[in-house]
Amino acid sequence: xxxxxxxxxxxLTLGSALVVVLNKNLIYSAVALLFTLIGIAGLYIFLWADxxxxxxxxxxxxxxxxxxxxxxxxxxxxxSVDISHTSIQRTVGTFLALLLIAFLAWVVVRTPWLTSPAxxxxxxxxxxxxxxxxxxxxxxxxxxxxxxxxxxxxxxLSRRDS
Amino acid sequence: MTVDGxxxxxxxxxxxxEQAWMLLLAALITGIPLFLVLATNAIVAVYVERKVSAxxxxxVGPMGQGAGLHAGKWGLLQTVADALKLLLKEDIIPSAAxxxxxxxxxxIIFLAPFLAFSAVPFNQTLEMVDLNIxxxxxxxxxxxxxxxxxLAGWASDNKWSLYGAMRSAAQIVSYEIPAGxxxxxxxxxxxxxxxxxxxxxxxxxxxxxxxxxxxxxNPFSLLAFVVYFISSVAEVNRTPFDxxxxxxxxxxxxxxxYSGMRxxxxxxxxxxxxxxxxxxxxxxxxxxxxxxxxxxxSTAGWGLFWFLFKxxxxxxxxxxxxxxxxxLRVDQLxxxxxxxxxxxxxxxxxxxxLWALVVG
Numbered sequence: 001x002x003x004x005x006x007x008x009x010x011x012l013t014l015g016s017a018l019v020v021v022l023n024k025n026l027i028y029s030a031v032a033l034l035f036t037l038i039g040i041a042g043l044y045i046f047l048w049a050d051x052x053x054x055x056x057x058x059x060x061x062x063x064x065x066x067x068x069x070x071x072x073x074x075x076x077x078x079x080s081v082d083i084s085h086t087s088i089q090r091t092v093g094t095f096l097a098l099l100l101i102a103f104l105a106w107v108v109v110r111t112p113w114l115t116s117p118a119x120x121x122x123x124x125x126x127x128x129x130x131x132x133x134x135x136x137x138x139x140x141x142x143x144x145x146x147x148x149x150x151x152x153x154x155x156x157l158s159r160r161d162s
Numbered sequence: 163m164t165v166d167g168x169x170x171x172x173x174x175x176x177x178x179x180e181q182a183w184m185l186l187l188a189a190l191i192t193g194i195p196l197f198l199v200l201a202t203n204a205i206v207a208v209y210v211e212r213k214v215s216a217x218x219x220x221x222v223g224p225m226g227q228g229a230g231l232h233a234g235k236w237g238l239l240q241t242v243a244d245a246l247k248l249l250l251k252e253d254i255i256p257s258a259a260x261x262x263x264x265x266x267x268x269x270i271i272f273l274a275p276f277l278a279f280s281a282v283p284f285n286q287t288l289e290m291v292d293l294n295i296x297x298x299x300x301x302x303x304x305x306x307x308x309x310x311x312x313l314a315g316w317a318s319d320n321k322w323s324l325y326g327a328m329r330s331a332a333q334i335v336s337y338e339i340p341a342g343x344x345x346x347x348x349x350x351x352x353x354x355x356x357x358x359x360x361x362x363x364x365x366x367x368x369x370x371x372x373x374x375x376x377x378x379x380n381p382f383s384l385l386a387f388v389v390y391f392i393s394s395v396a397e398v399n400r401t402p403f404d405x406x407x408x409x410x411x412x413x414x415x416x417x418x419x420y421s422g423m424r425x426x427x428x429x430x431x432x433x434x435x436x437x438x439x440x441x442x443x444x445x446x447x448x449x450x451x452x453x454x455x456x457x458x459x460s461t462a463g464w465g466l467f468w469f470l471f472k473x474x475x476x477x478x479x480x481x482x483x484x485x486x487x488x489x490l491r492v493d494q495l496x497x498x499x500x501x502x503x504x505x506x507x508x509x510x511x512x513x514x515x516l517w518a519l520v521v522g
Contacts, residue, residue, distance in 0.1 A: 004182050005182075005185075027260075027263070027316065028262075031263065031266075031313065034309060050293065050294055050295050051294075051295050051298070054295050054298045054299050054302045055302075057302040057303070057305055058298075058301065058302040058305060061302075061305040061306065061309065062302065062304065062305030062308060062335070062338070063305075063335075065309060066305070066308050066309065066312065066331060066335060069309065069312045069313070069316070069331075070312070070328070070331065072316075073312065073315075073316050073324065073327075073328065074328075123294065124294070125294065125295060125355055
């Protein structure tokens with residue numbers, strides 16, 4: 001049962017990812033990205049990372065994808081402009097892509113992967129919260145200062161009187 | 163009565179262990195009643211809204227008239243007639259519209275409340291799944307609604323639809339923040355994200371006579387409830403925050419080009435969204451299925467009643483808002499969110515933290 005669900009998720013992720021890169025219509029690519037992101041959230045669940053799956057949906061679908069769609073919608077007649085995927089230098093491109101695939105495959109094979117136990121861990125949220133407040137407090141605070149900076153910058157840019 | 167429980171029961175019956183078809187069957191057994199709840203909610207709520215608005219404006223609303231009885235006694239069949247009319251209407255897709263996305267958008271919008279509803283506990287045992295991250299899951303599923311709105315507005319190829327969709331998306335994305343922060347201030351006290359866990363933390367009494375609900379817990383969580391409720395009214399695009407479909411400015415906003423059943427799906431999701439935000443308010447702040455008189459009426463049957471009673475009352479308050487307040491302007495709407503509700507929500511988190519440290 002779990003295997004079947006896993007392969008459905010993989011097919012959803014990879015299939016829609018292919019549509020994202022191959023479709024000529026930008027807005028269809030964005031919609032396909034929705035399914036890729038759902039698929040990745042599903043893969044997180046197979047790793048017992050339920051909180052991370054929720055974050056994936058809330059941030060990538062609720063935030064970033066909405067922003068992408070806003071960008072597409074506000075661009076005048078983006079559909080009639082054929083800017084998406086004009087391929088030049090196909091031979092060199094194919095060669096580089098194959099090289100990248102080979103490199104990634106090498107990394108996948110060589111990395112000593114951490115495997116999580118097959119039993120469901122109790123309360124991932126508690127563990128994440130505890131490590132953010134103890135071991136990873138500094139990166140957490142640095143990230144929040146960065147976000148605060150972005151917030152102030154956005155407020156600054158949108159001011160009418162300056 | 164969860165999906166897990168059903169699968170265990172099915173595998174016990176057949177004796178072959180857990181199979182893929184059991185998951186599908188269990189999902190169907192729980193999913194179909196869930197859809198029926200959402201559909202019934204829309205039918206009842208539309209009737210109530212017509213009647214409530216009528217009484218508030220000193221009218222009688224839909225009524226059956228004499229022997230002909232065209233809408234039943236007290237107009238009870240009015241929504242049935244409306245639903246039949248919508249089913250029989252011609253399905254029109256504008257020729258300039260992006261056909262695929264135009265068709266897909268209402269379904270994506272309806273997906274959001276339907277997925278979110280699967281984590282809502284109706285009473286002590288009746289729910290689809292009790293997730294560890296329950297409340298966060300419900301908040302995250304709201305994202306699908308925004309995507310659907312944008313696609314509906316864009317695919318219609320109509321300037322009013324596009325404006326409506328943009329306003330709507332901006333509004334929902336903004337008001338999610340004070341709503342989420344208000345819920346965080348409660349989670350700080352319960353220490354769990356699970357829906358049943360949040361309700362369990364609210365059983366018992368406060369000062370001997372009040373139920374131990376979050377609204378009575380401390381002044382800051384009462385304020386958090388007010389902030390959450392205002393934000394949730396804005397999140398479901400209802401008056402006084404219904405500028406995305408302001409008739410005087412935008413015809414009907416993002417669903418201008420939709421008609422018949424496709425439009426009805428928008429309507430269904432609007433009422434389903436109302437149900438989900440009020441259910442969250444009832445669970446997080448008003449103790450879900452717990453009884454208002456601690457120790458009394460606390461069986462599972464009463465639990466279902468109290469939950470539905472609280473949700474129904476909050477929906478009634480939302481309708482009351484609609485016929486009381488005038489619509490806000492776009493800039494006022496954003497000001498309320500970013501300059502009033504957001505600082506208040508931040509203050510709540512600070513206050514609840516202090517309260518937990520000092521008072522305990």
